[in-house]
């Protein structure tokens with residue numbers, strides 16, 4: 613059963629031109645000249661109950677805009693969007709019963725109040741029964757190890773502690789869907805890992821559907837089965853990481869340690885991606901020859917000390933996809 617249905621959604625931002633100075637500001641009011649920015653362009657997808665979906669794309673691709681439309685904060689310019697049958701911006705309150713939202717860069721907590729008071733306010737706003745509230749508070753306090761700072765004001769918490777509180781709060785009213793915009797941004801490796809483990813658990817055990825945006829591919833690898841990749845408002849991929857690897861073909865990362873500078877290596881299958889002097893990294897993409905064949909040719913023409921051949925990791929898969937998009941744009945003169 614699908615819980616989110618997005619059909620032909622477009623969001624255009626209108627930015628009014630401002631003229632400088634006092635006279636300018638009057639002119640801005642009168643002329644109302646504007647430019648338009650298409651942040652999301654004719655997107656269609658649906659998300660099923662229990663799915664964990666990574667929403668990816670380079671900076672400015674339109675990820676936050678899409679999340680804001682699904683949570684009802686922004687109104688689409690055109691198209692149809694339903695979250696559990698509800699049009700989010702038309703019924704924000706009803707929509708908020710089904711969803712939890714975490715914005716990594718913006719807190720939903722009361723800065724000067726103890727954590728516990730923010731939870732109490734949430735109980736009041738969502739009209740939670742004492743039983744549901746107490747049970748969930750206990751459950752998330754334990755799972756996210758909140759007890760040592762639950763009576764401290766939010767402003768005294770570390771970023772990692774605050775993120776755990778934000779996530780607990782977003783889940784207190786038992787939402788079916790959790791939206792997270794960059795939940796691990798700025799966290800250290802351990803804190804990231806703790807949050808990923810928790811999200812994986814509530815997705816698998818509590819069947820909470822998860823939609824998250826991130827620039828950290830490990831978040832996707834460890835939490836999401838599916839990823840939607842957008843670029844300049846358009847969808848460029850929807851499927852599993854494995855499928856994307858296959859779609860991009862047989863790619864390998866080849867690192868060669870040369871004894872002396874080799875100059876240009878002119879082999880169509882081998883693209884230089886990282887140049888650190890005598891240590892060079894190439895992306896091998898299969899055309900007519902095998903990777904061993906290509907490395908052998910380089911070894912016969914140059915003095916090399918060592919070479920390693922690896923399958924590409926998920927970071928490289930996405931980097932290669934973004935690079936391909938850029939190359940296509942350049943080729944199309946965009």
Ligand SMILES: Nc1ncnc2c1ncn2[C@@H]1O[C@H](COP(=O)(O)OP(=O)(O)OP(=O)(O)O)[C@@H](O)[C@H]1O
Pocket residue numbers: 625626627649650651669670671672673674675676677678
């Ligand atoms: N309030 C706004 N007014 C005008 N333009 C906006 C507004 N918010 C976003 N944009 C523009 O819309 C486009 C998409 O922005 P959005 O924040 O959705 O991207 P994003 O994929 O979340 O980016 P990032 O990874 O950098 O957070 C960008 O070109 C941005 O400049």
